[in-house]
Amino acid sequence: MQSAQIGDIAIHYRYRPGPAGAPVIVFINSLGTDFRIWDDVVAGIESRFGTLNYDKRGHGLSGIGKTPYSIVDHAVDLAGLMDHLGVSNAIICGLSVGGLIAQELYFTRPDLVGGLLISGSAAKIGEADFWRQRIALIAEKGLAATTDGIMERWFSAKFRRPDNAAYLLARAMFERQPVEGYLATCEAIAAFDRRADTEKIAVPAKVIVGSEDGATPPDVVRSFAAAIPGADFELIEGAGHIPCVEAPAPVMEAIAALAGRIPTRRIH
Numbered sequence: 001m002q003s004a005q006i007g008d009i010a011i012h013y014r015y016r017p018g019p020a021g022a023p024v025i026v027f028i029n030s031l032g033t034d035f036r037i038w039d040d041v042v043a044g045i046e047s048r049f050g051t052l053n054y055d056k057r058g059h060g061l062s063g064i065g066k067t068p069y070s071i072v073d074h075a076v077d078l079a080g081l082m083d084h085l086g087v088s089n090a091i092i093c094g095l096s097v098g099g100l101i102a103q104e105l106y107f108t109r110p111d112l113v114g115g116l117l118i119s120g121s122a123a124k125i126g127e128a129d130f131w132r133q134r135i136a137l138i139a140e141k142g143l144a145a146t147t148d149g150i151m152e153r154w155f156s157a158k159f160r161r162p163d164n165a166a167y168l169l170a171r172a173m174f175e176r177q178p179v180e181g182y183l184a185t186c187e188a189i190a191a192f193d194r195r196a197d198t199e200k201i202a203v204p205a206k207v208i209v210g211s212e213d214g215a216t217p218p219d220v221v222r223s224f225a226a227a228i229p230g231a232d233f234e235l236i237e238g239a240g241h242i243p244c245v246e247a248p249a250p251v252m253e254a255i256a257a258l259a260g261r262i263p264t265r266r267i268h
Contacts, residue, residue: 001061002014002015003061004081004084004085006077006080006081006084007065007076007077007080008063008065008066009057009062009063009064009065009077010062010063011054011055011057011062011063011077011081012035012054012055012060012061012062013035013052013053013054013055013081014035014051014052014053014054015050015051015052015085015087016042016046016050016051016052017050018046018048018049018050018051019047019048022048022049022050023049023050023089023090023091023114023115023259023262024049024050024051024052024087024090024091025045025049025050025051025052025090025091025093025255025259026052026053026078026082026087026090026091026092026093027041027042027051027052027053027054027093027094027095027098028054028056028078028092028093028094028095028097028098028099028101028102029053029055029056029059029060029095029098030095030096030097030098030120030241030242031096031097031182031185031186031189032059032143032150032173032174032177032182033059033170033173033174033177033242034055034059034060034061034173034177035053035054035055035060036060036173037095037170037173037242037244037245038053038244040244040245040248041244041248041251041252041255044248044249044252045252045255045256048256049091049255049259050087052081052082052085052087052090054078054081056074056077056078056098056101056185057069057073057074057077057181058177058178058180058181058182058184058185059177059178059181059182059185060177064178064180064181064184067180067181067183067184067187068183068184068187068188069184069185069187069188070188070191070192071097071100071101071104071188071189071191071192072104072108073188074097074100074101074104074185074188075101075104075105075108075109078101078105079105079108079109079112082112087112088111088112089111089112089113089114090112090113090114091114091115091116091117091255091258091259091262092105092106092112092113092115092116092117093117093119093255094116094117094118094119094121095119095120095121095242095244096119096120096121096125096215096216096241097121097125097185097188097189098119098121099118099119099120099121099122100121100125100188100189100192100194102116102118102121103116103118103123103194103197103201104192104194106201106203107194107197107200110203113203114203114204114262114263115203115204115205115206115258115259115261115262116201116203116204116205116206117205117206117207117208117254117255117258118205118206118207118208118221118224118225119207119208119209119243119244119251120208120209120210120213120215120216120221120241120242120243121207121216121221121224122216122220122221122223122224123193123194123195123197123198123224123227124192124193124194124195125189125192125215125216126189126190128190128191130190131186131187131189131190132190134146134186135183135186135187138179138182138183139179139183142179143174143175143177143179143182144175147171147174147175150174151167151170151171151174152214153213153214153215153240153241154170154214154215154240154241154242155167155170155212155240155241155242155245155246156210156212156238156239156240156246157212158238159240159246166245170242170245195227198224198227198228199227199228199229201228201229201231202229203262204230204258204261204262205225205228205230205231205232205258206231206232206233206234206254206257206258207221207222207224207225207228207231207232207233207234208233208234208235208236208243208250208251208254209221209222209234209235209236210235210236210238210239210240210241210242210243210246210247211235211236211237211238211239212238212239212240213239213240213241214240214241215241216241218235221233222235232257232258234250234254236250236251
């Protein structure tokens with residue numbers, strides 16, 4: 001088990017250096033998940049790239065720390081972990097809240113970011129009232145009270161089958177996340193808004209979203225992509241909010257395409 005003390009928390013991570021000169025792909029998981037959501041993607045690309053995935057604070061095996069959080073807190077954690085490992089000029093691949101963290105990392109530590117792959121995310125996700133209502137419900141009744149609704153937002157109907165083991169494991173992963181860390185991250189999402197800065201993104205970027213995404217609707221993500229100078233946009237047909245679980249192959253292809261647009265230089 002790989003771990004590092006970064007600031008006030010212990011971070012659980014998995015780092016595999018790639019072939020000499022290959023970029024490192026840094027994966028940031030979504031709200032209510034841990035870094036295992038990227039397993040199929042990592043397995044398909046690790047012979048060509050370095051990979052770093054980690055449990056953000058309040059998720060998986062990483063520490064909870066002081067709550068509530070801001071997206072800045074999450075970005076500082078990631079910057080500290082990358083500095084600890086000597087990784088820079090990486091492709092930052094963020095899903096949902098991970099996309100917010102990726103943007104914040106770019107704006108505050110551009111030396112760490114060679115390219116951005118944003119999946120099912122935008123410069124702002126939802127309105128504060130929506131997040132506060134979710135926080136109140138979960139604080140009163142627990143994560144399991146929202147599981148069915150969350151799964152409908154996360155996955156397509158064809159994936160949400162009771163005989164699909166991958167779907168059942170995703171449900172279990174969600175319900176086993178630390179409630180305190182989940183709610184603190186909801187607060188961070190509610191407060192985040194980088195819409196005024198999107199046009200300032202100046203690294204190669206690719207934005208992807210599942211056609212069945214019920215959490216960040218494709219039109220919202222498409223508009224976000226259009227605001228990033230030179231960004232590519234791709235709709236992954238048939239997938240929901242977490243295509244790295246439901247349709248990993250197009251995610252792998254998106255990473256490879258983005259890597260081809262990034263100038264080669266020393267990265268770690």
